[in-house]
Amino acid sequence: MFSLLLGIIYVAFISLGLPDSLIGAGWPVMHTQLNVPVSYAGMVTMIIAGDTIISSLFSDRMTRKLGAGMVTALSVLTTAVALFGFSISTQFWQLCLWAIPYGLGAGAVDAALNNFVALHFNSRQMNWLHCFWGVGAAISPYIMSYALTHELGWHAGYWIVGILQVILTIVLFVSLPLWRISTGSQAETNATSKKALHLPEILRIPGLKIALLTFISYCSLEAIAGLWASSFLVQARQVLPATAAKFASLFYIGITIGRFLSGLVADKLGDRNLIVLGSLGVLIGVICIVLPLQQDYFALFGLVIVGLGCAPIYPSIIHATPFNFGAETSQAVIGVQMASAYIGSTFAPPLFGLVANWIGLSIYPWALLLFVILLLGANFKLNQTIDQQHALGK
Incomplete structure (x- = not known):
């Protein structure tokens, strides 16, 4: 069943x-x-x-x-x-x-x-x-x-x-x-029996604000990478529009295929390792895009690598939520995380567009680099905070 x-x-x-x-x-x-x-x-x-x-x-x-x-x-x-x-x-x-x-x-x-x-x-x-x-x-x-x-x-x-x-x-x-078979879980029974938390109470949960920064950083990275990829390749790297469109679509295909491949090793590696490995994959892809080479192959394949790196990050952050914050508050936390995800994916691309209109689309890989560094830093701080809370028995 x-x-x-x-x-x-x-x-x-x-x-x-x-x-x-x-x-x-x-x-x-x-x-x-x-x-x-x-x-x-x-x-x-x-x-x-x-x-x-x-x-x-x-x-x-x-x-x-x-x-x-x-x-x-x-x-x-x-x-x-x-x-x-x-x-x-x-x-x-x-x-x-x-x-x-x-x-x-x-x-x-x-x-x-x-x-x-x-x-x-x-x-x-x-x-x-x-x-x-x-x-x-x-x-x-x-x-x-x-x-x-x-x-x-x-x-x-x-x-x-x-x-x-x-x-x-x-x-x-x-x-x-x-769906009612889930009610046999003691964790979920405890979760549903407790009173729903208000937003200020949720935000006071130790480590949550850092988790939200992790989520916003990732979703901003993914949204900017996907929306502005083709324009960057055409205007900043003089790639033919048809070729740029194909590799921009491969970014999303990379995410889809990457999530299938991540599923094969997810239980062995664990959520934390998948987030770190995915972020490092994005970093490698961004470096390939940044390299000032006359050939465009590194930039094109770098975009695909960014997509593959992005693949496990979002689902792994979500899956780690009950462990990080407890099953009794996971629904409230995931709700706020989803809200922060939409804030990042909604507002980051137009803000990037405004900056790019002023400086130029050549800042595209540097924006990706900024967000992946924020992601790695926030995720490291989050893991430290969660480990401290677990050590204290909270």
Whole structure:
């Protein structure tokens, strides 16, 4: 039965990735039909990100009250409703309206699922589950492409993904009894029996602020690396646009493949070692990009190495949360971590863009270097703090 539940969670992680790349894939057509500037995509994604942060912060209260299974089912249902709203929108303000439930559903399910997996499954499964998120994120552009090339329109792309989310919602509601097997865990019984923490109380947990810096550093690194890779290669290294686009996409493929490979060794190496090895991999990749060589091969393959290095960091930080902060507070902590993740991934790329507009895109590898050094330093300090707390029996 537990294996069946794990299979359902794998499908749920695919569904997490499905909506994430739809806007980017469809926006070149969407903005012309909606008669708005191309830059308005940022307004929609900011609304989604803002609501995702809010629902992540409230995920602890919702999960304690309803359980991880019910929160997941209701969140996917909310996302499905929002996708259908997108599919019938004919005005830009309607997209902004439907972006609200879109973000609220995404944040709650992300935090609930990640905490459930961190509590009940090993590091291998956490890495492979996040690999399946990448599968979902890779599938949706093909769905949108199918809708556009077959003259069905961008609305149909959202409609198709909405149907997939509805099917998953039904599966999740039917599977709710399977989720209740987790209540046999003493750690989770203690967790749900305790009162939900307020944000100031959560932030006072020893080591949490350092953990949030670790998370923000990583998510800023990943977001900047992925969004600005192609522009850097073209403008700063004079790489052909087609070649740059291919290697920019290989960054995300590197993350997906890297998470599969990390899963093979995760239980042997452990979360801490995976975070350090991944960060060192990113550092090696950044050094390859920085090297002032006439040949572009080092910069191109350096980008792929950065993706491979990024792969285990996010899932390993999440999986280590119950060990670092205790199962009784892990849902609250992961909710705040998810919020910090979205803050980093939302605000770091445009801030980098402003700085790059002033200095130039040649600062791209140096920005990556800054964040990977912050990541390594914060992670080292976090491990020291957690070890001290465990030594004191806290």
